[in-house]
Amino acid sequence: MSSENINTDIAIIGGGLSGLSLSILLAKEGFEVTLFEKKDYPRHKVCGEYISLESWDFLERIGIPLNTLNLPIISEVYLSSHQGTSLKSALPLGGFGISRFTLEELLFQKAQQVGVKVLTKTSIVSYSDNAVETQLGVKHFANLVIASYGKKTNFNIQVKPSTGQKYFALKWHMNADIPKDRIHLHFFEKGYIGSSQIEEGKTNACLIAAQELLENSENNIDQFMHRYVFKNKEAKELFENATLLFERPLSIGNITFSHRYPSGSNLLLCGDAAGMVAPLNGNGMSMAFYSAFLLAEQIKKYRKTPESKTLISNEYEKIWKKKFRNRLLVGNWLQHASLNNFAIPTILKIGKTIPALLPPLIKLTHGKPF
Numbered sequence: 001m002s003s004e005n006i007n008t009d010i011a012i013i014g015g016g017l018s019g020l021s022l023s024i025l026l027a028k029e030g031f032e033v034t035l036f037e038k039k040d041y042p043r044h045k046v047c048g049e050y051i052s053l054e055s056w057d058f059l060e061r062i063g064i065p066l067n068t069l070n071l072p073i074i075s076e077v078y079l080s081s082h083q084g085t086s087l088k089s090a091l092p093l094g095g096f097g098i099s100r101f102t103l104e105e106l107l108f109q110k111a112q113q114v115g116v117k118v119l120t121k122t123s124i125v126s127y128s129d130n131a132v133e134t135q136l137g138v139k140h141f142a143n144l145v146i147a148s149y150g151k152k153t154n155f156n157i158q159v160k161p162s163t164g165q166k167y168f169a170l171k172w173h174m175n176a177d178i179p180k181d182r183i184h185l186h187f188f189e190k191g192y193i194g195s196s197q198i199e200e201g202k203t204n205a206c207l208i209a210a211q212e213l214l215e216n217s218e219n220n221i222d223q224f225m226h227r228y229v230f231k232n233k234e235a236k237e238l239f240e241n242a243t244l245l246f247e248r249p250l251s252i253g254n255i256t257f258s259h260r261y262p263s264g265s266n267l268l269l270c271g272d273a274a275g276m277v278a279p280l281n282g283n284g285m286s287m288a289f290y291s292a293f294l295l296a297e298q299i300k301k302y303r304k305t306p307e308s309k310t311l312i313s314n315e316y317e318k319i320w321k322k323k324f325r326n327r328l329l330v331g332n333w334l335q336h337a338s339l340n341n342f343a344i345p346t347i348l349k350i351g352k353t354i355p356a357l358l359p360p361l362i363k364l365t366h367g368k369p370f
């Protein structure tokens with residue numbers, strides 16, 4: 001164990017989307033920022049890789065040149081069920097496709113460029129509100145400690161899950177012939193698979209389903225795909241007509257969702273660490289960026305006040321609840337509805353009869369550009 005002590009102004013635990021974007025915002029304001037990331041860049045991550053357009057301007061503003069990347073802009077959604085019903089609808093704001101591999105690498109490079117000290121392969125094993133300790137026993141003291149370690153970490157801080165239901169997820173990159181401007185969501189019993197284009201004409205396919213389906217399939221992905229996913233004819237056709245670019249899918253398990261900012265935490269929480277929205281909304285990444293933006297605003301506002309820590313913490317929690325609570329409630333309700341065998345066909349039937357109903361429902365799960 002090392003007994004080395006290091007000082008920094010702001011310590012950020014976790015270099016995913018919220019941690020990286022927050023570090024860039026704060027470094028640009030002149031703060032000395034150290035970001036601790038347990039893995040390395042670039043890396044693939046299980047994700048739908050559809051980002052709501054509300055984040056486009058923000059990313060451009062912090063120096064990510066999206067305009068130069070020729071990314072697919074997605075303006076409609078196509079839904080299908082395993083009972084054979086389908087529906088197309090406009091997406092009120094829409095989104096764009098980019099892989100996590102590329103996006104996080106661009107953010108990582110930008111963070112370093114603006115002076116953030118990014119320590120990769122560095123896991124934080126303990127913390128307080130003014131210090132963090134790495135797996136090597138190095139202690140970093142900081143005026144502010146921010147947790148952006150995502151939905152799961154090695155700490156014992158738990159966001160209260162809204163349900164006991166656990167999900168697992170799989171992701172593939174593939175070459176497939178799907179329209180550039182459309183996201184497909186193919187529902188099957190207790191899950192769905194989403195597919196849409198990312199950079200360089202590739203397609204990302206990401207599946208999320210109730211964890212028990214995999215257990216019912218002897219934890220065998222092939223068996224699970226045939227038994228559940230391919231019951232949806234269009235999901236089956238997606239795989240039949242695609243060339244897979246990964247040898248096997250990336251996977252994660254034990255996913256739960258929450259809608260409450262965890263009270264009593266002595267850390268400032270950003271992104272999924274504060275509350276995770278169900279992926280069906282296609283909005284988690286934008287919420288991660290937006291929460292980083294909101295937290296940076298509070299830090300800038302109160303940085304010179306004597307009671308700054310308490311003020312930042314109280315004001316940020318208030319704003320977080322105002323901006324995200326309803327979105328999380330609606331989004332997580334929709335995710336649970338998608339597990340119900342009757343809900344999706346019913347939504348598709350109603351959507352077909354009254355097409356004007358779907359866009360406002362989608363709108364409820366999204367925010368506005370910031």
Ligand SMILES: Cc1cc2nc3c(=O)[nH]c(=O)nc-3n(C[C@H](O)[C@H](O)[C@H](O)COP(=O)(O)OP(=O)(O)OC[C@H]3O[C@@H](n4cnc5c(N)ncnc54)[C@H](O)[C@@H]3O)c2cc1C
Binds near residue numbers: 014036206273288
């Ligand atoms: C299956 C699935 C599909 C999704 N699809 C979409 C989608 O299509 N569109 C969308 O907008 N959102 C989607 N999301 C949600 C989105 O991925 C998250 O909301 C977003 O990644 C949150 O960013 P974050 O920075 O809070 O967390 P993360 O991106 O998870 O980053 C957390 C980081 O902290 C690091 N870390 C954790 N613990 C420690 C530690 N102790 N020390 C150091 N580092 C640590 C991790 O390695 C990680 O890099 C999806 C989520 C899932 C699960």
